[in-house]
Amino acid sequence: MRVxxxxxxxxxxxxxxxxxxxxxxxxxxxxxLADVLRALADHDPVVLADAPVDVDAPxxxxxxxxxxxxxxxxxxxxxxxxxxxxLPLVGRETVERLIAPDADVxxxxxxxxxxxxxxxxxETFRVDYHGASVRDHRRAARAEGLSLATVDSxxxxxxxxxxxxxxxxxxxxxxxxxxxxxxHGGRVATTDGRAQFTWGDTEE
Amino acid sequence: MRVxxxxxxxxxxxxxxxxxxxxxxxxxxxxxLADVLRALADHDPVVLADAPVDVDAPxxxxxxxxxxxxxxxxxxxxxxxxxxxxLPLVGRETVERLIAPDADVxxxxxxxxxxxxxxxxxETFRVDYHGASVRDHRRAARAEGLSLATVDSxxxxxxxxxxxxxxxxxxxxxxxxxxxxxxHGGRVATTDGRAQFTWGDTEE
Numbered sequence: 001m002r003v004x005x006x007x008x009x010x011x012x013x014x015x016x017x018x019x020x021x022x023x024x025x026x027x028x029x030x031x032x033l034a035d036v037l038r039a040l041a042d043h044d045p046v047v048l049a050d051a052p053v054d055v056d057a058p059x060x061x062x063x064x065x066x067x068x069x070x071x072x073x074x075x076x077x078x079x080x081x082x083x084x085x086x087l088p089l090v091g092r093e094t095v096e097r098l099i100a101p102d103a104d105v106x107x108x109x110x111x112x113x114x115x116x117x118x119x120x121x122x123e124t125f126r127v128d129y130h131g132a133s134v135r136d137h138r139r140a141a142r143a144e145g146l147s148l149a150t151v152d153s154x155x156x157x158x159x160x161x162x163x164x165x166x167x168x169x170x171x172x173x174x175x176x177x178x179x180x181x182x183x184h185g186g187r188v189a190t191t192d193g194r195a196q197f198t199w200g201d202t203e204e
Numbered sequence: 205m206r207v208x209x210x211x212x213x214x215x216x217x218x219x220x221x222x223x224x225x226x227x228x229x230x231x232x233x234x235x236x237l238a239d240v241l242r243a244l245a246d247h248d249p250v251v252l253a254d255a256p257v258d259v260d261a262p263x264x265x266x267x268x269x270x271x272x273x274x275x276x277x278x279x280x281x282x283x284x285x286x287x288x289x290x291l292p293l294v295g296r297e298t299v300e301r302l303i304a305p306d307a308d309v310x311x312x313x314x315x316x317x318x319x320x321x322x323x324x325x326x327e328t329f330r331v332d333y334h335g336a337s338v339r340d341h342r343r344a345a346r347a348e349g350l351s352l353a354t355v356d357s358x359x360x361x362x363x364x365x366x367x368x369x370x371x372x373x374x375x376x377x378x379x380x381x382x383x384x385x386x387x388h389g390g391r392v393a394t395t396d397g398r399a400q401f402t403w404g405d406t407e408e
Binding site for chain 2: 112
């Protein structure tokens with residue numbers, strides 16, 4: 001199966017701008033991408049980027065928005081997995097769980113309704129990553145009579161988009177993104193509720 | 205295996221107070237509890253509550269804080285699963301995945317480092333739900349030389365604690381909690397980023 005990893009190389013992770021400057025956003029996004037590519041190493045992943053990026057995998061550059069770029073690839077009709085590049089917790093076992101179901105469409109939801117990972121084995125199915133895409137993709141698959149499977153995975157749900165997400169990298173990560181974040185002073189702050197991300201010397 | 209579902213019956217879900225009044229918090233918490241009990245139906249769950257609660261399962265009332273109440277149960281040495289009551293997305297397959305690993309301790313992390321589900325097969329292991337408990341439990345298991353497994357599950361990670369979490373119930377739930385929330389006007393609002401919970405007539 002072909003495996004694509006879309007990557008926004010031009011202006012990555014803008015919603016992390018409150019805690020990372022532009023250079024840091026690039027470095028951290030590339031560290032997360034490296035973690036995803038490592039988890040996919042048995043599957044020869046191809047990075048689908050909106051600008052050239054120096055990474056240890058083949059890169060297809062397509063300057064169009066995410067939805068259009070992915071749909072252009074799906075139009076070939078080749079069975080394809082699409083996994084987002086901001087999933088630094090993902091491991092090889094989870095990749096196998098994603099690919100295992102024998103369904104026309106397999107989805108792993110992200111927090112807030114994103115479609116963080118997707119397998120498409122039907123040549124007519126197209127993506128639309130706007131809005132609550134996992135719900136829209138589910139409805140589209142059902143409307144077309146396609147078989148649908150959902151993969152229940154925290155590793156695939158935990159996309160790192162917002163400052164509050166960074167704590168998950170520190171709590172569970174053991175790859176390049178976690179190393180980067182710790183080296184730059186990222187720490188876990190415990191509270192009465194959920195643990196929070198912070199910078200500095202807070203006891204971990 | 206004994207299965208416990210801790211439930212705060214006295215003043216449930218205080219962090220949802222911004223969007224639910226006291227009566228609604230009770231009703232919604234009981235709806236979530238019903239969903240969890242339904243997922244556990246093959247395992248004869250017992251509710252471990254801090255006050256009497258009218259629910260379709262045996263209830264053990266222990267007025268002590270969560271950590272103490274659970275540890276009092278673990279002291280018996282009986283293999284025990286502990287699953288939180290605010291996991292309305294959990295399904296039967298995921299329960300089986302939690303119970304399957306043959307390890308002394310099995311954990312399913314929650315968002316922000318909680319321990320949303322736990323299996324303990326070692327009579328010396330004790331819980332401490334304060335702080336980033338999944339990290340502390342992991343360290344404690346390793347320090348004691350216990351075998352440890354982690355279950356990768358979005359359904360078990362998505363505890364419904366804060367208003368932002370409610371959108372997950374609407375996006376993925378099909379049980380009592382989702383029905384309650386929809387009947388009370390809960391809706392999905394789509395934005396450029398993650399979908400958000402809202403009240404009212406927003407198109408779903």
